[in-house]
Structure formats: C-alpha cells, structure tokens
Amino acid sequence: MIWGVIQFPGSCDERDALHACTLASGEARMIWHEERDLGGVDGVVVPGGFSYGDYLRAGAVARFSPAMEAVAEHAAAGKPVLGICNGFQVLCEAGLLPGALLRNENLRFVCRQVDLLDGQETLSIPAKHGEGRYYAPEETLDALEANGQVAYRYAPGQNPNGSLRDIAGVRNEAGNVLGLMPHPEHAVDPLTGSTDGLKVFGQLAERA
C-alpha cells in the first residue's frame, strides 16, 4: 500500500506522517497542495499543522486547494483518507466528515499524551492543538453513534478540549474517511513512548 501525504503551506507534521506511513506500509510520498493528481497512491493523509496560516477558521482555506479536490474524489471512490488534527479540521470544512472543531473549552493549547478508546483497546497517543473541541448537533451525534462512526473517544477524565461525548475521532458513513485530533504519526517509535499510532494507520487501511 502506498500512502500520499498532502503538504500545504503551514503544514508542520507532514514529515512525521510520511515516516509513519513508511513504517506502517513500506512506501509513502509527499504531495504538494497545488497538485491536482494524487499520482495513483492508495491512501491519503491530510496532516497536522496550520494550513494557510489557519486564517479565518482552521482548515477553511485549505479545503479549496487543488489537491483537496483530488482528495474528495479519492474519498468518493472509497479509498482511505486520514485527517490528523489540522487535517481533521480540513476534512470537516470540506464536508468529507460530519461536524466541526472549535476552540478548546479552556482556551489553552493542549499538548499531552492521551488514552484513546477505539471500542476494543486503549491507544496511547499524543494530542497537541488549540482548536480540537468536536461539535456536531445532537441529532448528528446520535446518528454517528448509531452508525458506529465514532472511531475514537478520549478515555474517561482525559477529554482535553471539551469535545462533545468525549469524541476524539470520527469516520464517514462508508468508513474510508477518518479524522482524529490526536497524532498517531507521533506515536510510532518506542523511543517516544508508544507505537500505538501505527494501529490507526493499519485500522483505516483494513476498513477501506
């Protein structure tokens, strides 16, 4: 499986994402945001950072880039798309995932290791963001839960940003588009305390 990582001006986690994809499946390449062609990659990562300076709203401008048009087609074809942090915000702004990410409830930038529940096991993954409070209207939240679209929740007592129903990550109805605020690409080497991040890449690859 070949992953492509989209690089926007202002991205800052694209190199870690590239490294993580390479560890997870052997091959990955960077895709500049002005590319309209994804070059035949099997999966796409929309990485973390501050795309286009996050002016206006996080992810609001990045969604109009040529590469994002290609990502929307890739997603519609049922192929894997993973949005991490700012990438999650971009996918929500683009309408590829339901909901929105708002300023953290306590207005502070959070940077810490969190435990994520994915339904079966607990993953230890770092979170670092200022706008990670997941929001969707109540009826949307109910539908997400009913359809099994809540991919990850913060473990009880660890919600770092006031996300509704402790939601850390959601997937689309088809299951091939996944977004989460914590950073699996920073948890791929025992040197930094956890390799659980690799499971996130594996789980999405399996589903799609």
Next chain:
Amino acid sequence: MKARVLIRPKEGILDPQGKAVERALPALGFEGIGHVRVGRLVELEAEDPQRLAELCEKLLANPLIEDYEIQTL
C-alpha cells in the same frame, strides 16, 4: 458596494472566548454585563452583492457553527 459581514457563534454553542471576556469584567469594575459572545467582522467591497450570501455559506462562515448577517452600506 461596501458591505459588512457579522459572524457569530450559533445560539447554544459554548463560546469560551465570550466567557473569558465576561469573567474579566468585574475585576475592571464593569458590573452587570452578561451573555458576552465574541464573533468576527468582515468588511469588503463587492461588485455583485447578490453573491455575498453564497460567499458567506462557502467561506466566511461555517453554517454548522456560525450565524452570519450581511449589512450593505
């Protein structure tokens, strides 16, 4: 035509920025001010003001979380 777009958090959505401002007020001697909500103001000049609503829906506001109001001047 000059226009002004006011963008504010939707009713019912927690606005921590507004809350932080509200909490700071008593220390400065401003009593009796509540329900503070902080939004954004965009000023622009448009050749075709008919399209401003579309512009708001697509870019200036996120209709899921924000309300907008267009004032042509």
